[in-house]
Amino acid sequence: MNVFIRVDASIDIGIGHVMRCLALAGRLSKQGNIVSFICREHNGHLCDFIEINGYKVLRLPASQVNFKIPNYTKHSKWLGVPLSVDATQTKKLLRKGFVDLLIVDHYAINEVWEGSLREISNKILVIDDLADRKHDCDFLIDQNYFEDYPSRYHSLVPPHCKTFLGPSYVLLRDEFYDQWSEQKIRSGYVKRILIFFGGIDQTNETGKALATFLKMGRSDIQVDVVVGRSNFYNTELTSICKQYDFLHFYCQVNNIAELMCQADLSIGAGGTTTLERCFLSLPSIVWSVADNQVEICKTLGRKKIIKYLGEKETLEQTFLTQQLENLIGNEVERNEMSRLSYLLMKDNIVNQQTMIKEIVRLDE
Structure with missing residues (x-):
């Protein structure tokens, strides 16, 4: 075909x-x-x-x-x-x-x-x-x-x-299915955080999240910072990460699913990446960076599947710091977010197979 x-x-x-x-x-x-x-x-x-x-x-x-x-x-x-x-x-x-x-x-x-x-x-x-x-x-x-x-x-x-x-039909790359057996309902302390705001991130939300984390003084937590090759702030972010041995900078990775599995908490944008995190049961703090992300994030936030902080234009640094500190310290909430994410996405593999079979039956 x-x-x-x-x-x-x-x-x-x-x-x-x-x-x-x-x-x-x-x-x-x-x-x-x-x-x-x-x-x-x-x-x-x-x-x-x-x-x-x-x-x-x-x-x-x-x-x-x-x-x-x-x-x-x-x-x-x-x-x-x-x-x-x-x-x-x-x-x-x-x-x-x-x-x-x-x-x-x-x-x-x-x-x-x-x-x-x-x-x-x-x-x-x-x-x-x-x-x-x-x-x-x-x-x-x-x-x-x-x-x-x-x-x-x-x-x-x-x-x-x-x-x-619906999310059970989300289009995921092979790397996510390869990591499915490694996904787990998160519990315990936060030892690793993933920061990822997509491939371009025109307004440097990555820098905003990174600055917030650094103000907390939590050198006991490892942080993976991921950007795309088209990110305008690569040089600036690389320079910041080199100053701290607990910050790890990655550009244009092909193992984002693996990094999600290793993380206990994520900070990122709405959109498809939100559902990728849900597929791997990763609790997330999210704010929307585009108009088409707002309603999706609001719905997931109301269902307590993610911690939605609003649109990038209205997000204040003090509010972000408060929410990040609270979620790091609240194992019960993180565990519930992880559990609800799993329930949302648990039928994806089967539904994907059914969908592909329907699509390729062109003679009907």
């Missing part, structure tokens, strides 16, 4: 969409399917990284024209070109071969784009979080945890569309 994935990364978009698509690509490749990516060369793209992971990338050029981009969606400008231009360019790349399955993970793409690709695609799968636009697709995955997640797409997808909704 020939599978193509239309997804982008950039300074504005971040890397999360590509990372979850790589997870799905891995699942499909193991079934013997040929998977390729279609990505635009935005500033901060991950085309080279995708190729290093073993996949062919068909590249759309970075926009050289100051297009006036119609607002089909709230995130239309993320395409860099008008929707119709992106669709035409994508079709041109795909004319060379038939597409059995086209996967789309992009907040700027809607039913208009998807419908125009129908002529060369047997089936279309959409990955979404927002439920803010209609889709012309045969499958839809929304792995996030909302109060109303079972009914979010009732009026947004065709009647025949098969939906896979």
